[in-house]
Amino acid sequence: MKRIIVGILCIILLTGCGKTTQDTQKNHAENTKNTETVITMMYSGTVGENDFETEQLPKLIKKYFPNVRLKVTKLPDDQYYTSLKTMLSSGECPDMIFVQAMYAGENSVYSLAKAGYLEPLNDLKCIHYSGTCSDYFTLDDNVYAVSSGISLLGTYYNKDIFSKLKLKEPKNWEEFLACCKKIKQSGITPIVAGDKDQYTLQFCLYQIAANQIYPKNKKYDDMLWQGTSSFTDAGTWDTVLEMQKVLYDKGYIDEESFAYSEQQALEKFKKGAAAMMVGGSFHLTAISQNNEKFNFGLFPLPGNHKGEKLYISATAGGGPAIYSGSKHKELCKKILERMHDGQSDIWKKMVERETYIPVYGWGSEQINPLYQPFLKKYNNGDSFYWCNQGWPSGTENELERLFYRMIGTKSSDINAVTKGVQNKFMELKK
Numbered sequence: 001m002k003r004i005i006v007g008i009l010c011i012i013l014l015t016g017c018g019k020t021t022q023d024t025q026k027n028h029a030e031n032t033k034n035t036e037t038v039i040t041m042m043y044s045g046t047v048g049e050n051d052f053e054t055e056q057l058p059k060l061i062k063k064y065f066p067n068v069r070l071k072v073t074k075l076p077d078d079q080y081y082t083s084l085k086t087m088l089s090s091g092e093c094p095d096m097i098f099v100q101a102m103y104a105g106e107n108s109v110y111s112l113a114k115a116g117y118l119e120p121l122n123d124l125k126c127i128h129y130s131g132t133c134s135d136y137f138t139l140d141d142n143v144y145a146v147s148s149g150i151s152l153l154g155t156y157y158n159k160d161i162f163s164k165l166k167l168k169e170p171k172n173w174e175e176f177l178a179c180c181k182k183i184k185q186s187g188i189t190p191i192v193a194g195d196k197d198q199y200t201l202q203f204c205l206y207q208i209a210a211n212q213i214y215p216k217n218k219k220y221d222d223m224l225w226q227g228t229s230s231f232t233d234a235g236t237w238d239t240v241l242e243m244q245k246v247l248y249d250k251g252y253i254d255e256e257s258f259a260y261s262e263q264q265a266l267e268k269f270k271k272g273a274a275a276m277m278v279g280g281s282f283h284l285t286a287i288s289q290n291n292e293k294f295n296f297g298l299f300p301l302p303g304n305h306k307g308e309k310l311y312i313s314a315t316a317g318g319g320p321a322i323y324s325g326s327k328h329k330e331l332c333k334k335i336l337e338r339m340h341d342g343q344s345d346i347w348k349k350m351v352e353r354e355t356y357i358p359v360y361g362w363g364s365e366q367i368n369p370l371y372q373p374f375l376k377k378y379n380n381g382d383s384f385y386w387c388n389q390g391w392p393s394g395t396e397n398e399l400e401r402l403f404y405r406m407i408g409t410k411s412s413d414i415n416a417v418t419k420g421v422q423n424k425f426m427e428l429k430k
Helices: 002-035 052-064 077-090 109-114 131-137 159-164 173-185 198-212 220-226 237-249 262-270 281-288 329-339 345-352 369-379 395-409 414-429
Strands: 037-044 068-075 096-099 149-158 189-191 274-280 296-299 312-316 319-322
Touching: 037 052, 037 077, 037 329, 052 068, 052 329, 052 345, 068 077, 068 329, 096 329, 131 312, 149 159, 149 198, 149 281, 149 369, 159 296, 173 189, 173 237, 198 237, 198 274, 198 312, 198 395, 237 395, 237 414, 262 274, 262 281, 274 281, 296 369, 312 369, 319 329, 329 345, 395 414
Parallel strands: 037 068, 037 096, 189 274
Antiparallel strands: 096 319, 149 274, 149 296, 149 312
């Protein structure tokens, strides 16, 4: 009987202990949840498999900030712009948002900062690490966003084709045209383009403008805003458009380019169906993946004439900013500081994605050799930002649309394009 009673007591005690342990764990989880701070962030782009912003970044943030739960929303560009406008006007904006440099895009840092939507980040150490990158996010001596590196435009080329035809990387426009001519005469398409996605037209135009407009007048875009220069000025965009038009007139750009999307053009280049493709550093990962058919290189599109210095088109990549109405501004600053400190696991993961070219910290010493010539020019000041970053958002869309129509339908001329872009600029400027 004693043994039975002792056994029953033990069962009761163990059951009680088990319940106590469960209650303790439950209370701990609830307390942790109650002390957890939710930080919201919104990015533009398409959500991919094991997406960095929506899946990896929240876990990495949790590692350094155990009491923070990062909630990230990622939307395609058009939806992102629409949602951002709605949220800003309602005062219900996420704590952190993705912005573009200068006037680029509808989420441009200049426009949002002027409207009072962004928190100054002058006290962050990381903005000083990035050097000239911060300049693109600075307005009236205040820095409003953080960029992890730069993006650049260039021309990818098939080394096997160049070697077979005994061609070297062209250093000026005349050499580039001669290169295209020899490739075409060999029966190979010189350049493949995805003009069906009209924004790809910028990739070539901006590199020519970096050599034909800005070296002669670095204040050209400032003067556009002041009304003392115009897209219709002789020797500016008429020259740029004429130079790119030549590539279509001579058949150096694939005649079916208007039927190809950017992705289709990329695939044709990877299959060796064309010798060159004009693009940017943002294409490197896609070109490198599953690519065993040929060796490829990268050179700046030489928009300079013989005897002139060659400039490149490069700019700071977009980055996160803090909403001025956030209730967690100081915590958000600590998060951005950790993300861009140049050494954290978050930073390393961002660098490994190869979205931008890092200009400081871990990874900056192991830059892909393809980028070295570009970085040398960038660091020497022989580069200019992407043109649309100096214009009100929407100006570049009109440039693409009118140039696309001129080349595709031959129903207008260069004067009509420059006049139309100037009119759109004046409309959007207001």
